[in-house]
Amino acid sequence: MSREVLYHKIAKIIEAQILSGTLRIGDKLPSLRSVQKIHGISLNTAKQTFLELESKSLIESRARSGYYVSISSQRKLALPSISKPDLTAKEKNPDELINKIYESLNRKDIRQFSLGIPDDSLLPIAKLNKSVIKITRDLGNKGVEIEPAQGNENFRRSIAKWALVLEGKLTGDDFVTTPGTMNAIFNCLTAVTKSGDTIAVESPVYFGILQLAKSMGLNVIELPTDPVFGVDIDALKKIIHKVNAVCLVSNFNNPMGSLMPDTTKRRLVEMLTFYNVPLIEDDLFGNLYFGASRPKPCKVYDEAGIVMWCGGISKTLAPGYRIGWVAPGKFKNKIISQKLLQTVSMPSLYQEVIADFMEFGGYDQHLRKLRQTLHTNCLKYQCTIEDHFPANTKISQPQGGFFLWLELDERIDTAELYDLAIEQKLSFAPGRMFTQHDQFNNCMRLNFALQWDDNLENDLRRLGQFFKKAL
The missing domain is CATH 3.40.640.10 (Type I PLP-dependent aspartate aminotransferase-like (Major domain))
Structure with a gap:
């Protein structure tokens, strides 16, 4: 088994222990050398295991003390409600709202949490371009x-x-x-x-x-x-x-x-x-x-x-x-x-x-890397949302894909607030886009298939503060 696959497998075992509560917030993890001996791996592979868990905000390093289960590893916010569409309600066409979202997509000055595609930085563009040249030559x-x-x-x-x-x-x-x-x-x-x-x-x-x-x-x-x-x-x-x-x-x-x-x-x-x-x-x-x-x-x-x-x-x-x-x-x-x-x-x-x-x-290799990035991003988004959005926000916990569904305070109408958010250079997908009825007005969809960095984290914080001020 390759080192990459092995450290990923061991990280999954520890992650499962954290999510199940076997390892709780503040618990100290075994040392790197202990993990090395337990699993019969190299010290390098043990370090890679801990780095992956740290990248997902599941564990944290403490100087001269070792690794501990992070406080951000445990979920604070509830899941969104089960939808109960009213089949007798009149339709309310969302086309105008959808068109408004699309009109903002070409603006490079706006943080596009509303997009439904992965960021270019997550795609193997250079490799694909090489394939285009190769295939063009071979096809004749x-x-x-x-x-x-x-x-x-x-x-x-x-x-x-x-x-x-x-x-x-x-x-x-x-x-x-x-x-x-x-x-x-x-x-x-x-x-x-x-x-x-x-x-x-x-x-x-x-x-x-x-x-x-x-x-x-x-x-x-x-x-x-x-x-x-x-x-x-x-x-x-x-x-x-x-x-x-x-x-x-x-x-x-x-x-x-x-x-x-x-x-x-x-x-x-x-x-x-x-x-x-x-x-x-x-x-x-x-x-x-x-x-x-x-x-x-x-x-x-x-x-x-x-x-x-x-x-x-x-x-x-x-x-x-x-x-x-x-x-x-x-x-x-x-x-x-x-x-x-x-x-x-x-x-x-x-x-x-x-x-x-x-x-x-290397399609399989690309998918492995993309899945790890998306999972890490998802956890980082959830932690940031829990810390900076209104306290009664509900947030989904997807096991794949790259969307988060948020249910906000009932007093918030995400469609009505969209234009004000655009003025703050922030775009999201209001919940009303995803139904033909008058529902999900206090909901929104966020795309986490973006390049995580300090600027993205700051924009997500700003979005949370924006909704706090709306209450």
């Missing part, structure tokens, strides 16, 4: 040829090889490439619904799904959602007779960050199979897990081909490449026919670049 005249509508063969094969979580159930022929994950979801909705149909989604839900559904003339039913365990399957069962399709993020929901347990995923697929209702599964964040292994998608439990598993690289590797995919099950031929009508085919260059990077460019 093939770079200008039209590909089959199903997508680049090398790329589809690479996705299948990387989809180890699916236990070898899919091959490259089971995938269709798309211009981004949202396009994959659009194609799925087009394949299984028509204007006037109804889809069920989480609540809160990614605003892009709401906009997509509206543009297609679809009705949307928002379902109660737990900030830890995801959508309420019993609530879905009660309205299943009204639904033509279900669209969910099973792993690290955007914006709450919830993770649906495997037992719930299996039950969900079995229920939808029984009622013959297709599931469009957005698994865009699945590779950004903080635990020991990648969570399974619902697709693992799909025997009837009703799950349409969507993914992409915009959150992990190259947002601007606009490359996504879908494993559409029994709807594959319909998806290919739609893509042929819409785009004929996709450019081969960037598909080949990503295939090459997955094969030879």
Whole structure:
């Protein structure tokens, strides 16, 4: 086992002891030499173990005394409430608010906590650029040829090889490439619904799904959602007779960050199979897990081909490449026919670049580093929010992805305060963006896939002070 993997594994053991309360605030950890002897590792590896725990604010060093469990390792604030959308309430369109957020994205003087993409500094841009040069040279005249509508063969094969979580159930022929994950979801909705149909989604839900559904003339039913365990399957069962399709993020929901347990995923697929209702599964964040292994998608439990598993690289590797995919099950031929009508085919260059990077460019190494950075950032954000936001703030505890969902004092309206925050050069995503109803007005989403430094920490503190003054 490599030194990097070994120190990470030992750090996880100690982290679990801290989070479970076995090691409590103020407890002294074994010395570096004790850890070295206990695990049979080098002193260097023991130091790396402690450095990782320290970077996550789980332990702290005290001069001439050793390492202790940090006071910031224990959570102070409660989790956000389980959502309870009022299905009888009138719709309240968030489009104006969404447009306002997008208008601020090009302003470099604003701290963009509202963004839904990782910071450039977290991406292997130089390595990707080298791959572009290499592939451009290797493709030759093939770079200008039209590909089959199903997508680049090398790329589809690479996705299948990387989809180890699916236990070898899919091959490259089971995938269709798309211009981004949202396009994959659009194609799925087009394949299984028509204007006037109804889809069920989480609540809160990614605003892009709401906009997509509206543009297609679809009705949307928002379902109660737990900030830890995801959508309420019993609530879905009660309205299943009204639904033509279900669209969910099973792993690290955007914006709450919830993770649906495997037992719930299996039950969900079995229920939808029984009622013959297709599931469009957005698994865009699945590779950004903080635990020991990648969570399974619902697709693992799909025997009837009703799950349409969507993914992409915009959150992990190259947002601007606009490359996504879908494993559409029994709807594959319909998806290919739609893509042929819409785009004929996709450019081969960037598909080949990503295939090459997955094969030879250290994609796994990049993901390991990115996951560690995101986990560390998440913990640092939580500590800063606990110290500087209003005392009754509630905050999510995601096990992956890169969003935090905050529920503030009921007197605060994040949408109304947004313009004032922009004057302070601070941008966030108000909770009203993530629903079609008049709810989540005191909530907000923050992106922690940014480069953590003193300036970022100061801006997060300023945001907390801003909301304190609003009370």
